Amino acid sequence: MTRFRTALAPLAIALLGLTAVPQQAWAAPPKPVPTVQGKQAATAASPCAPTVTGATTNARLTSLFTTHGNDNSSLNDWTGADGTYSLRLPSGRELWVFSDTFLGRVDPDGSRPPVVEEGGTTVFLNNSFAVERDGRLSTIHDGTAAKPEAVMPPRDKNHWYWAGDATLAGGIVEVTYQEYERYGPGAWDWRWHRNVLARFAPGRLQQPISVHDLPSGHGVSWASGTLKDGGYTYVYGVEDLGSPKYMHIARVKGQSLLGAWEYLKADGTWSASEADSARVMSGVANEYSVSRVGSGYVLITHDTTEALSANIVAYSACSPFGPFTGRQHVYTTPETGGNIFTYNAHAHPEIAGGGLVVSYNVNSFVNTDHYRDVSIYRPRFLDVTFG
Secondary structure, three states: OOHHHHHHHHHHHHHHOOOOOOOOOOOOOOOOOOOHHHHHOOOOOOOOOOOEEEEEEOHHHHHHHHHHHHOOOOOOOEEEEOOOEEEEOOOOOEEEEEOOEEEOOOOOOOOOOOEHHHOOOEEEEOOEEEEEEOOEEEEEOEEOOOOEEOOOOOOOOOEEEEEEEEEEEOOEEEEEEEEEEEOOOOOOOEEEEEEEEEEEEOOEOOOOOEEEEOOOOOOOEEEEEEEEEOOEEEEEEEEEOOOOEEEEEEEEEOOOOOOOEEEEOOOOOEEOOHHHOOOOEEOOOOOOEEEEEOOEEEEEEEOOOOOOOOEEEEEEEOOOOOOOEEEEEEEEOOOOEOOEEEEEEEEOOOOOOOOEEEEEEEEEOOOOHHHHOOOOOOOEEEEEEEO
């Protein structure tokens, strides 16, 4: 069983909510009953709710990643990935943050060679960056051109990091990561382990300048999304039980996630104890976003209330911590069907487009599909418009 198969394929199952990650590394304490938000979410509209009026393909970003991915002028750069977070750097450049990533050649027929671990030439990393400047992308990884390494390298062969959302703090890039670990030889012998924060200098993104522990004691992955609002940095997490998945919300005063955290409780107040973090609502994906739209806030997520859902949905609120109500259909992903599934939609509010820019990931349950067609394992981009 290669690193590619043990990391990417199980991730697909976990993200879709078909099964819980087995033998979690934490003992989850009793959680509060989901708040009234969860009961209202499907029906009651927020008074601040913008109405979704449409969703169309963002042609610029689609072309940008197609051109970069198919360009063989360098054979140690990006040909596909998932995750797809973004952050505007102080220089004005756009940083793209990826989890599992393919690097290498694209053949004329639109295929890629198998990964190195399977006898091919394609390099597979668990995380990477790309930087967009003047309409062009450049791939960033650690190591060398001949032997690329992840920007957030694993501490040993039984651990790896998947990327979460990123934020800026005093000109320093802060990226949330989830560490996973393998504990046995079986295909399913892996589990979420902890959350960490990696800090990067914008001019030297190949490796972090420091890595710090984040709250990890109560089974919440604090990496789903971030939002700066009203003097706080809000951190959105997921308690992943396979099905259901629960939204959790924390916040830190100021810009840096190294500050003191407090957690939203079931009664709507805040606590300094992670044990008090409430299940805000169910139905979110492992990656989702909360963005300011007009006078309200919009939560964008793949709908995980049903398995293998092709539907991206939106909820709205009058504050960055809810209640999130009035579920609206945003888009049905046309790729979904057969071996192919889509997941982890979230917004990129700092990117100009014909509306709120939203990305989602495409994947396959059959690993060889990623070799046959490079376009499968690439993000898709939408412009979502609101009334």
